[in-house]
Amino acid sequence: MSTQSRADQPELQRRLGVFDAVVIGLGSMIGAGIFVALTPAAAAAGSGTGLLVGLAVAAVVAYCNATSSAKLAARYPVSGGTYVYGRERLGDFWGYLAGWAFVVGKTASCAAMALTVGAYAWPAHANAVAVAAVVALTAVNYRGVQKSALLTRVIIAIVLAVLAFVVVASVSSPQADVGRLDIGADVTIGGVLQAAGLLFFAFAGYARIATLGEEVRDPARTIPRAIPLALGIALFVYTLVAVAVLAVLGADQLGASTAPLADAVRAAGVPWLVPVVQVGAAIAALGSLLALVLGVSRTVLAMARDHHLPHALAAVHPRFKVPHRAELAVAAVVVVIASTADVRDAIGFSSFGVLIYYAIANAAAWTLTSAEGRPRRIVPVVGLAGCVALAFALPMVSVTTGAAVIVIGALVYGLRRGLSSRSARLG
Template sequence: MTDLARRLGTLDATAIGLGSMLGAGVFAVFTPAAASAGGWLPAAILIAGFVAYCNAVASAQLAAAYPSSGGTYVYGRERLGPWWGFTAGWGFVVGKTASCAAMALTFATYVAPGAAKPVAVAAVVLLVVVNLRGITRTALVTKVLLVVVLVVLCGVIALSLVDGPRATGPAADPPGPLDVLQAAGLLFFAFAGYARIATLGEEVREPRKTIPRAILAALAGALLVYLAVGLTLLHTLGAQRIAQEDAPLAAAVPQWTAVVTVGAAAASLGALLALIAGVGRTTLAMARERDLPHWLAAVHPRFAVPHRAELVVGVLVCVLVLTTDLRAVIGFSSFGVLVYYAIANLSAATQTGADRRWPKALNVIGLAGCLLLAATLPLGSVLVGLAVFAVGLGGRALTARS
């Protein structure tokens, strides 16, 4: 059996995308973003959200025309050629595998700071098992975790506004335009969750309708949540304090640290669950085309999931958990995902006729925005990202010659 089963509706797909975005950003990305943007944090959120919107409409338009697993890996192959598709797929698989490790470590850091790495590995193993039981199990668990996260975030916002500001110290120097763009690039890490909807394109019902609706609904929900949380943190803590806190939401409501911990744990687990599913599907698509070992293309005959791909992803994530740093992967992941979406925009720009649902100008703006944000990321993230792409492309070139 090589085909996946179409079991997801609009609500399921939206929950997977929104769960991915909230888990990836709310509890992890405000600290480095505030360090760059300062009081201009809301502007950085809006810039990241607008670029994400351009990418979302490109992904929705492409996914409606090519409703199969793999996301931009498939779109790049179909619209631009195999090398473009491989570049997108490689960036997604490598960057998001690192993000899986970051989410596992975020969960473990909150719930068991004294034993973070073994607890993170245990979380990865547990969620791989959940994913292996079928995509409907993934959607159900993601919806439960998403409800917990939203309740906690609403509580944090309400309590912060009641308690009032606690910012101390002199105001920071105003950031420059490049600082705000760098913060937007880092925040883009938090908006990339809707990619999971496109990579699950082979498992949604009525994909031409479901995928565009779910992508745009998830993005709109995430943007509203990020703006609300960002403005609340600025009001309560101030930009300097946010930049200094490893857990700014907990610092905003210190009397409710335990509740925030529950929310952080749920958000991290929800994002990790959806990330493993998305990376597994892109790995499946690349294996089908022999851009990765073909034996990874197997689909379980009972549960209709790419079980070999997900098991390998789980092993790699466990290895990274034992060797990676929690914050270091955010910039690298953003670089890989921005390249991924640059190729998505370029692919969507080639669509015409009935396949075109939004103005081509949005694809051009999205492409330019992705390249600009990628270039303004921290230098170390850019250099590591370029090196990883060079390794992947070089490996494919050597394989093609043999």
Template sequence: MNQSPALARRLGTFDASLIGLGSMIGAGVFAAFTPAAQAAGSGLLVGLVIAAFVAFCNATSSAQLAAAYPTSGGTYVYGRERLGPWPGFLAGWGFVIGKTASAAAMAMTFAAYAAPQGWERPVAIAAVVLLTAVNYHGVTRTAGLTRILVIAVLAALVVSLAAVWGGSGPDFGNVLGEGLLAGGWYGVLQSGGLLFFAFAGYARIATMGEEVRDPRRTIPRAITIALGITVVLYAVIAVTLLAALGPGGVAGNPTPLAAAVGNGSLGWAAPVVRVGAAVASLGALLALVAGLGRTSLAMAREHDLPHALAAVHPKYKVPHRAEVSIGVVICLIIAVADLRGAIGFSSFGVLLYYLVANIAAFTQPAEDRRYPKALQLAGAVACVVLVATLPPLSVGLGVAMFAVGIAYRWVRLRTRS
């Protein structure tokens, strides 16, 4: 691997776990249940279990790989080390392109909740500029702001749930609706794919492996802690929404948690949900910019992106050129695109990213193995199955995206040779 300045190891288990939580407990917790209910009704509970299991398989693979390869880049590095340059490139390309679109969507989600009508795009761009500047000034600043955002989001969710349960009270008879399988297995699997998108932030911990103290111990613990807390929280919210609104009510409302609070006798708490959604979007955007910068750094070190992006700031010890470049691209996307349909497009890249991670972990030798191979095999198969449930347009855009990436790398290799 090419030599370049190393990043500083400044993150412990607590801060690494918070970065994972900030990535997972983002805007998805306020919006992901609506499309899941549209696909499966009450079956979204089964979809949530499937998504959590797939996330666990992928998380254990990521943790096992990150302990063996504690450097920036996540699955891009793991794929190169275990499977070869091309699988690594495909994982990195999927992460960078898909998550850049996700970052733009998070910024626009924040603006939808926080900006006056007509000012959504300027406010979204301002949020990207601000959080890119925070990341630029060092990973401890990123972790510090993430800590504040995660605490604020959790407080908003606790107030929201307390308002629902402390008001007129949900009806548990609504939870099952017409049955868990009323939408069919395809609908259940599609809900699992949509809800998996909301879990995917634990990879952010692995992509920052070069900045974690004692990575062989810290990274697996941080991933497990962050994922465990998120699964419990999502399960509580899912049951609460179904009990308060019923499957049809969840499916028919783009802001179901706000609707559940507003329908109760403690409707005064509804603005808290809007604040929580805005703050959650900022937390996810902050972590996305950080993770994108580190993966771009790793790809630039191998010349799979322009090598100038491999620079590390001499004072702040961050990949400053990569982060600024990512920030500029996100702002351009916000300026010209409507990204409400970006989840499916991004999911295609994310699932391929984890497919490579599971296959790479499956090939690790016994001395690096922390989890049974069956988990990695199950994770790889599940990634393929969930891709098959995505809408056809998302699959088509995903295939086109990877065709562009393959052509780019092929031309670069031909030019260098």
């Protein structure tokens, strides 16, 4: 089904400007990266130098993906992100596969973020708090994306203030030592790539902007401006925090920590900041969860419109103009996972799915013509190659599990097409 032929579908309301779109992207990137991905990335890198190089590699790949996504989103300003781009540029199967990878991987990420809220807010009852967080944020989303953007703006302000306290306390501490950055230390390609793949999980927040393409004002102008702005701010914050924490903990202690920023201010001799950091971590995870639910539900909406998922999920609320059934369906799955499991190990699996998603985005961007505003040719090439390299550099369990789920999705698609063809012949 082409984009033009869907004119009879109910549309979402265009409410978001550049500032709100940037805030939604930051709400996903900063929360996930600082409080979740930094520790395993440090462990994979093995040194401060390796971690910082991995951060730079992840940023380069993210920039390429952001540029490709921005060009595609300006061309196709509807909900669905790479699900739409892949379908329109590469064919129905590749669009479906991108949507499958995104929905499955990011649903697991939603549960991980909810459990992070519980782990910091009330560790003894982490699962119950996680479920409550999902229910509360779903209620906010249900009443309209503008209210979600306003809440995200408040969350970002709080989190950035907490991170500023951490950076200042760490770098001004007598315990800070530039030597712990291990500048010039030997690094391994495998360690850097694995660290970059894990850190990419943190940068993936700009996808929320592209998947909100149907809800931004003047998408051809807003989306290309919002994505690089959000990415640049996130990279700046990541670098500051990574350097500050490495200066007081070093790569080994950072890689072994369960609460690295709390441990950093404790090591810096400012223990009164520990509770502040814990609250900031919980709020950051809430911000990530808010943005993730928005992105996943919009992709579910787009896939349901094309009958790749139950068509009932394509409904748009007549008053609030949001995909309310898609949001409720996503929330229900996340609640089940968050109430029964610890999904922190799903970070690697989520990274694999998101990297496959962006590999398809770069392949789609390659097909744009100059008249359609294509990026420089090197951008989708580096983006595609980088996504594949980082995906298969992840821990083996993440690669095997992620690949198995992608294959299952492809088989489901093939079975569905086969049944449809058979029905058409019999009809």
